[in-house]
Amino acid sequence: MTPPTIRRRRTRTAKLVVTGPFDAGKTTLIGTITDSTVLSTERTVTHAGDQGSERTTVAMDFGRLGVDPDMALFLFGTPGQERFGFMWNILAEGMLGFVLVVDAARPDSITEAAQLRRRFTESNQVPHVIAINKVAEDDDHAEVLARVRAELEVGRDVPVLIADARDREDVRQVLLAFLRHVLEQVRSGADVDREAGEVG
Ligand SMILES: Nc1nc2c(ncn2[C@@H]2O[C@H](COP(=O)(O)OP(=O)(O)OP(=O)(O)O)[C@@H](O)[C@H]2O)c(=O)[nH]1
Numbered sequence: 326m327t328p329p330t331i332r333r334r335r336t337r338t339a340k341l342v343v344t345g346p347f348d349a350g351k352t353t354l355i356g357t358i359t360d361s362t363v364l365s366t367e368r369t370v371t372h373a374g375d376q377g378s379e380r381t382t383v384a385m386d387f388g389r390l391g392v393d394p395d396m397a398l399f400l401f402g403t404p405g406q407e408r409f410g411f412m413w414n415i416l417a418e419g420m421l422g423f424v425l426v427v428d429a430a431r432p433d434s435i436t437e438a439a440q441l442r443r444r445f446t447e448s449n450q451v452p453h454v455i456a457i458n459k460v461a462e463d464d465d466h467a468e469v470l471a472r473v474r475a476e477l478e479v480g481r482d483v484p485v486l487i488a489d490a491r492d493r494e495d496v497r498q499v500l501l502a503f504l505r506h507v508l509e510q511v512r513s514g515a516d517v518d519r520e521a522g523e524v525g
């Protein structure tokens with residue numbers, strides 16, 4: 326088979342990292358919004374004492390999302406398991422910012438998300454938004470939002486949204502909130518560092 330011709334497109338690109346605790350829905354979110362998730366490095370894991378097995382990301386997810394003819398977002402999903410944490414720094418290099426996915430159904434996920442957020446923002450002021458996933462239909466949304474905000478100790482300036490990672494419109498709203506947040510930071514003169522990316 327003839328390899329495809331490489332064209333150097335003049336598209337502006339930005340790198341967005343999708344991170345969060347184990348099993349929160351990162352791979353799902355990228356798969357929902359990108360036309361095709363170009364790369365997914367999932368492997369089957371079996372937990373000790375657990376009958377079932379599930380898929381987990383061991384290196385990264387990658388997907389491309391065209392925003393308009395001149396701009397594209399490159400979405401990089403991190404592994405959720407701490408043992409693959411060596412990938413976080415590699416993936417964070419040069420990112421414009423990140424989406425932190427939190428699993429509302431698992432209290433540990435919120436605690437882990439708080440730690441991750443500290444690590445991703447420790448050395449730089451990095452634009453980010455929080456996407457709360459797996460919220461039950463009968464949950465009180467205002468209460469969930471307030472609880473996650475308090476546990477993650479996020480300021481008013483950081484957008485926090487409830488989003489179903491399987492729902493394209495929900496994920497679109499998360500990315501729009503992120504892009505608006507970046508614009509606000511740029512307008513307010515904050516030092517948005519395109520080379521942000523040291524994970525502590
Ligand atoms: N109910 C519900 N389940 C979801 C949602 N998003 C993802 N899931 C399920 O949650 C599980 C984990 O989703 P993944 O997208 O693989 O999560 P991940 O964060 O990439 O997981 P790791 O790579 O292992 O850290 C899968 O079984 C998904 O089908 C959601 O919005 N609601």
Ligand SMILES: [Mg+2]
Nearest residue numbers: 351352381382
């Ligand atoms: Mg994954």
